[in-house]
Amino acid sequence: MTRLSYLHEPGVLDNLAVRYAKNIIYTYTGNILIAINPFQRLPNLVDVQTMEKYKGANLGDLDPHVFAIADVSYRQMMNEGKSNSILVSGESGAGKTETTKLLMRYLAFLGGRSGTGGRTVEQQVLESNPVLEAFGNAKTVRNNNSSRFGKFVELQFDKSGKISGAAIRTYLLERSRVCQTSSPERNYHCFYFLCSAPSEDIKKYKLGDPSSFHYLNQSSCIRVDGINDAEEYLATRNAMDMVGITEEEQEAIFRVVAAVLHLGNISFAKGTEADSSVIKDAKSRFHLNTAGELLMCDCEKLENALIKREINTPEGVITTTVGPNSATVSRDGFAKQIYSRLFDWLVNRINASIGQDPSSDKLIGVLDIYGFESFKTNSFEQLCINFTNEKLQQHFNQNVFKMEQEEYTREQINWSYIEFVDNQDVLDLIEKKPGGIIALLDEACMFPKSTHETLSQKLYEKFKNHKRFAKPKLSRTAFTIQHYAGDVIYQSDHFLDKNKDYVVAEHQELLNASRCSFVSVLFPPAPEENTKSSKSSSIATRFKL
Numbered sequence: 185m186t187r188l189s190y191l192h193e194p195g196v197l198d199n200l201a202v203r204y205a206k207n208i209i210y211t212y213t214g215n216i217l218i219a220i221n222p223f224q225r226l227p228n229l230v231d232v233q234t235m236e237k238y239k240g241a242n243l244g245d246l247d248p249h250v251f252a253i254a255d256v257s258y259r260q261m262m263n264e265g266k267s268n269s270i271l272v273s274g275e276s277g278a279g280k281t282e283t284t285k286l287l288m289r290y291l292a293f294l295g296g297r298s299g300t301g302g303r304t305v306e307q308q309v310l311e312s313n314p315v316l317e318a319f320g321n322a323k324t325v326r327n328n329n330s331s332r333f334g335k336f337v338e339l340q341f342d343k344s345g346k347i348s349g350a351a352i353r354t355y356l357l358e359r360s361r362v363c364q365t366s367s368p369e370r371n372y373h374c375f376y377f378l379c380s381a382p383s384e385d386i387k388k389y390k391l392g393d394p395s396s397f398h399y400l401n402q403s404s405c406i407r408v409d410g411i412n413d414a415e416e417y418l419a420t421r422n423a424m425d426m427v428g429i430t431e432e433e434q435e436a437i438f439r440v441v442a443a444v445l446h447l448g449n450i451s452f453a454k455g456t457e458a459d460s461s462v463i464k465d466a467k468s469r470f471h472l473n474t475a476g477e478l479l480m481c482d483c484e485k486l487e488n489a490l491i492k493r494e495i496n497t498p499e500g501v502i503t504t505t506v507g508p509n510s511a512t513v514s515r516d517g518f519a520k521q522i523y524s525r526l527f528d529w530l531v532n533r534i535n536a537s538i539g540q541d542p543s544s545d546k547l548i549g550v551l552d553i554y555g556f557e558s559f560k561t562n563s564f565e566q567l568c569i570n571f572t573n574e575k576l577q578q579h580f581n582q583n584v585f586k587m588e589q590e591e592y593t594r595e596q597i598n599w600s601y602i603e604f605v606d607n608q609d610v611l612d613l614i615e616k617k618p619g620g621i622i623a624l625l626d627e628a629c630m631f632p633k634s635t636h637e638t639l640s641q642k643l644y645e646k647f648k649n650h651k652r653f654a655k656p657k658l659s660r661t662a663f664t665i666q667h668y669a670g671d672v673i674y675q676s677d678h679f680l681d682k683n684k685d686y687v688v689a690e691h692q693e694l695l696n697a698s699r700c701s702f703v704s705v706l707f708p709p710a711p712e713e714n715t716k717s718s719k720s721s722s723i724a725t726r727f728k729l
């Protein structure tokens with residue numbers, strides 16, 4: 185790209201289009217690789233012969249390729265003892281996850297150990313993909329297999345350059361999807377896979393057609409072209425075997441997945457007292473009892489955990505009832521917590537079975553992370569995602585502009601200074617402690633009386649003179665942030681709920697007492713300072729780390 189005579193947007197786009205038309209999907213711009221989604225398998229581009237070709241070649245000697253990027257980071261690590269990270273970024277459907285898989289395959293090719301007994305680290309990392317995808321991917325408008333979480337895979341190497349351990353870290357699983365989906369999207373794949381399981385499993389988990397479950401039938405999209413849910417169920421079980429998840433654990437995992445579906449089918453009706461609710465009908469009662477059986481907990485206590493609330497007062501604990509709307513919110517919160525804990529358990533389990541190498545001082549990390557997002561409606565998830573991208577942009581500025589220009593100055597090269605916008609002010613706006621948006625949001629989450637309106641008023645007041653923050657004229661709850669990539673209007677409606685990461689004490693106690701050790705491990709006893717410490721952990725604060 186840098187060899188183009190006229191380096192402007194139309195020229196860049198035309199160059200990429202001309203190359204793409206010839207199935208040349210990779211192009212360099214400096215030492216950054218642009219990869220365009222080919223939407224078709226190009227076997228010659230990624231086979232072992234191609235891997236052999238790129239092994240040890242200097243960047244730029246051969247055609248641009250994702251293998252060349254992996255090769256450079258591996259050589260640098262080996263020759264200079266420098267750990268490296270490769271960042272894969274782009275919008276949804278751009279091909280990040282596929283590109284990440286290619287990077288991992290190439291690094292496994294360079295650092296893999298052939299002929300060792302059992303499954304090697306690299307095999308296990310690659311084989312963990314179908315498990316993570318079954319539980320963390322879903323069909324969205326843009327991508328039939330969209331990852332709804334960010335992922336950082338760290339490969340650890342020994343002195344001889346062989347892979348000796350690996351760790352997978354995931355970020356911000358989209359929890360709201362568990363209870364809310366709309367056409368033409370789907371919920372997480374695993375729900376549909378399980379509903380297409382062999383009949384003995386369907387019977388065991390009292391399942392039926394996906395369209396009979398509220399968490400799945402809010403969208404009219406039940407089946408996806410190119411995804412055979414029945415086959416994928418078996419493939420997921422197979423992949424679970426590969427990464428060392430035992431048969432007993434698999435049984436418990438799918439029991440929990442089925443329980444989430446049954447929970448979603450519990451409806452509530454108004455009770456006789458004001459602000460109280462009852463289980464709506466026999467159908468709802470069936471789903472309540474089934475969810476209780478699958479989670480192996482006391483069904484009466486499950487019912488109470490949904491329709492009652494315990495409040496600590498100086499005089500002792502008072503039990504109150506809640507209306508049908510609050511009971512539904514409680515049910516959904518419960519389902520989301522169960523699912524996200526299950527996902528975290530899977531990641532931890534995969535990490536435990538792959539194994540770490542604490543003595544390794546050579547690492548290559550691959551970050552597969554959502555690119556900048558700006559939709560018609562932007563919520564808490566977009567704020568977290570765009571905050572990440574601001575951070576990455578700052579890193580990019582530091583490396584590409586500041587450091588390059590410093591080097592030119594040092595080497596007394598004649599050049600004209602390139603202006604770039606420093607985005608530290610946006611980062612401060614979001615993450616500064618105290619007083620940034622995340623800090624104010626966390627503060628609002630601590631006060632029971634806060635609403636998204638009170639939060640918005642606070643933001644308007646605090647940032648009224650901030651040049652990167654604005655209040656849209658006709659709104660009383662939305663706010664605009666001027667990001668490096670453009671203005672984004674955020675709707676604050678669900679910010680408080682989405683940021684809270686504590687389990688309702690009654691839900692935690694109920695599942696901790698489960699007769700199934702798998703379920704009770706997902707909900708360990710809360711620390712003594714229960715409410716205080718768990719309430720101070722918010723999604724945004726954890727994400728900031």
Ligand SMILES: Nc1ncnc2c1ncn2[C@@H]1O[C@H](COP(=O)(O)OP(=O)(O)OP(=O)(O)O)[C@@H](O)[C@H]1O
Pocket residue numbers: 221222223224225226274275276277278279280281282283327329330331332554
């Ligand atoms: N290099 C590639 N070769 C063949 N097909 C590809 C390639 N990259 C992407 N695709 C196709 O595009 C689809 C979307 O790609 P992918 O899931 O990697 O996107 P993504 O950027 O990770 O999206 P999201 O952010 O939604 O997870 C894939 O399921 C695959 O069909």
